[in-house]
Amino acid sequence: MRLDKFICKSTLLNRLQAQTLIREGQVMVNQKVIKEANAQVHANNCVTMNKQILIARPPRYLMIHKPANTVCSNVDEVYPSVFSAVGLYSEENHRQYDVALMHIAGRLDADTTGLVLATDDGHWSFNITRPDQHCQKVYRVNLRNQISQQSISAIQQGIKLQGEDKLTRPAIIQLLSPKQVLLTITEGKFHQVKRMFAAIGNKVEALHRQQIGKVKLDIPPGVWRELNQQEIDSFTESNTL
Structure with a gap:
């Protein structure tokens, strides 16, 4: 962990x-003054500031039900940050959860709704996002046109996206209605779900993520909660559903 991040997690400083x-030389690591903010601090290091021993608080893990027209960022952009939209930037929550130090594990497009961690x-988040973990994400997809059995079979087997050399990994697709499906994928390519349906001549009109690994979205839009220990631990185990 970076030294400046360690201090933020040990104090109320930003x-x-x-x-x-x-930079002023007021921080020591193992009794040695360190003036580089990006110096790495490890679990067995002793960090002091003005001769006070610092102890980092435990990591935070949150579930957020992302509303539409928000961005998965720490700051407001063209659209508001998802953290702002759900109230995590209120004075009380910002101080308690150090939102500025948090990041999204698996981003969603601005117009996509649903589960964000x-x-x-x-x-911990590396176990969710790295490709070799095969972490499954489940999306409810509303389509412009009815989907054919041929298109379903193509997605199940893997299809070639525009600009890509390799086929997508085989996906799981469940037909809910002629224009709505549940799609389970284990990749996270740029705009992947939308590009997959574009590749078969269809268009995604609404996209909602309802599950990541074994964690299912169970809160209303615009609401957040802490993950329980079982949910946290599930990402160090198998990520199959």
Whole structure:
């Protein structure tokens, strides 16, 4: 973990304040003054600031039901940040959860709704996003046109996306109605779901993620909650549903 991030997780200081103290030589790691904010701090290191031993609080793990027209970012852009939209930037929550240190594990497009996981634990989120983990994501997809059995078979076997050399990994697709399906994929290519249906001559009109790994969305739109320990631990185990 970066030294400035460690200080933020051990105090009420923000990143800029922490970096200033580091540059001023007020922070020591294992009794040695460190003036580089990006210096790495490990679990067995002793970090002190003004001779006070710092202890980082435990990592945070949140479920967010992302509303439409929000972005998976720490800051507002053309659309508001999902953190702003669900109230995590209120004074009380911002201080408690250090939202500025958190990131989204598996982003969604601005117009896509549904399950988002947020954390300040980079190792944990790596288990969700790295391709070799095969972490399954389940989407409810509304389509412009009725989907044919031939198209379903193509998606199940893997299809070639525009600009890609390799086929997509085989997907699981369940027909809910002629224009609505449940799609389960284990990849996270740029705009992947929309590109998959474009490749078979269809168009996604609405997209909603309802599950990541074994964690299912169970809260209303615009609401968030902490993950329980079983949900947190599920991403260090098999990610099959």
